[in-house]
Amino acid sequence: SNSSACPAVWSTIAKDLKSSFSGCNNNARSAIRFAFHDAAGYSSKTPVYAPASGGADGSLLLSSEELQRPIENPLQSFQPWLLAKWNQYKDQGVGAADIVQFAGNVGIRSCNGGPVVQTLIGREDSSTPAPDGTLPNAFGPGSDYETLTQLFADKGFSTTDLAALLGAHTCSQAFAARQIPRGAAQDSTPTTWDNNYYQGLQAVHQNKKRDSNNDADNDVADGATWSRFGRPDNGPGGPGGPPGVYHFQSDINLSQPNTSVGSEMQRFATSLDGFNSAFVDAMGRMNLLGIPADVVSGFVDCTSLVE
Ligand code: HEM
Known part of the structure; x- marks a missing residue:
């Protein structure tokens, strides 16, 4: 890839999106999840088709069938905003898959401490809905360790990649998940990109160990109703306070100590770097999911605009 070839229009888009996403706001966080959900439509278990087998092909922006799936909730309210942005620039050669x-990546960077992910441009778009069933469940069936690591x-x-990618929940809030209060965050500082998310999950497992014979209080003890232990652990609320930190069942399952994902998450809890x-590393590959390597080698590098 070639950075001098990054088309000028992307400078305008970078400025536009940076100001729209300022402070790691709702649109910024939605943009991060939207990029993940568009790209993660790829699976080696589904049929290969051009241009990206359901991966980073813009289909979540272009296919209403894909967008309407319950797993996408509540991205249906963000998609029109991003579609309008794309419509504003598409006549200048801007692709839907690329803008997604x-x-x-601008969303990640807009969070306080957010890293710069390599940002390549040149994808082909598709309005074919990605194969269904390729995205992870946070609660209930499919939210277990085995299913998610296989997915x-x-x-x-890899398990290291998954442990790292989950760290995006350093800046997540849940608005559609009915199992936790609306707007609940998954770490105590949802506009800051840090490793508190991992620390909070460590605390959950610590509490579980400490309290394995006692189910009388609000913790992970018997894992019966997870929302009882989905209390703010190091968050702004504390029991009885305003909504603070509520964990997804998937995040708790994947962070179990003595598992390969869990031990990497433990490492990240103590090492922000x-x-x-x-x-x-993992997000850079997520951005390109399903696109053949020889096609990627022709992409241009616009990373400097994200910095
Ligand atoms: C096992 C894997 C994952 C599961 C089960 C999962 C599930 C969820 C759920 C249920 C929500 C809340 C949606 C809502 O109710 O509004 C959410 C939010 C979010 N997720 Fe994930 N996620 C996973 C992995 C990822 C990855 C890999 C990324 C990005 C690299 C990501 C980025 C986000 C972001 C940024 C939000 C916040 C959106 C907002 O604040 O509006 N997630 N995720």
């Missing part, structure tokens, strides 16, 4: 991933392995991600370098 570019916006995700990500099928996209080419370790988290960021693993995240940048």
Whole structure:
């Protein structure tokens, strides 16, 4: 890839999106999840088709069938905003798949401490809905450790990659998940990109160990109703306070100590640099999911605009 070839229009888009995403706001966080959900439509277990087998092809922006799936909730309210942005620039040769991933990377960077992910441009678009069933569940069936590690392995991600990618929940809030209060965050500082997310999950497992014989209080004890232990652990609320930190069942399952994902998450809880370098590596590949390597080699590098 060639950075001098990054088309000028992307400078305008970078300025536009940076101001729209300022402070790691709702649109910034939605853009990060939107990029993930567009790209992660790829799986080695589904049929190969051009241009990206359901991966980073813009289909989440272009296919209403894909967008309407419940797993996308509540991105249906963000998509029109991003579509309008794309409509504003598409006559200047801007692709839908490219703007989706570019916006995700600007979103990450807009969070306080957010890293710079390599940002390549040149994708082909597709309005074919990605294969269904390729995205992870946070609660209930499919949110278990085995299913989720296999799901990500099928996209080419190792357990280290998965541990790092989950760290995006350093800046997540949940608005659609009915199992937790609306707007609840997954770490205590949702506009800051840090490793508190991992620390909070460590605390959950610590509490579980400490309290394995006692189910009388609000913790992970018996894992019966996870929302009872989804209390703010190091968050602004504390029991009885305003909504603070609520964990997804998937995040708790994947962070179990003595598992390969869990031990990497434990490492990231104590190493912000370790988290960021693993995240940048995995997210750079997420951005390109399903696109053949020989096609990627012709892409141009617009990373400097994200910095
Ligand atoms: C096992 C894997 C994952 C599961 C089960 C999962 C699930 C979820 C769920 C249920 C929400 C809340 C949606 C809502 O109710 O509004 C969410 C939010 C979010 N997720 Fe994930 N996620 C996973 C991995 C990832 C990855 C790999 C990324 C990005 C690299 C990511 C980025 C985000 C972001 C930024 C939000 C916040 C959106 C907002 O604040 O509006 N997630 N995720």
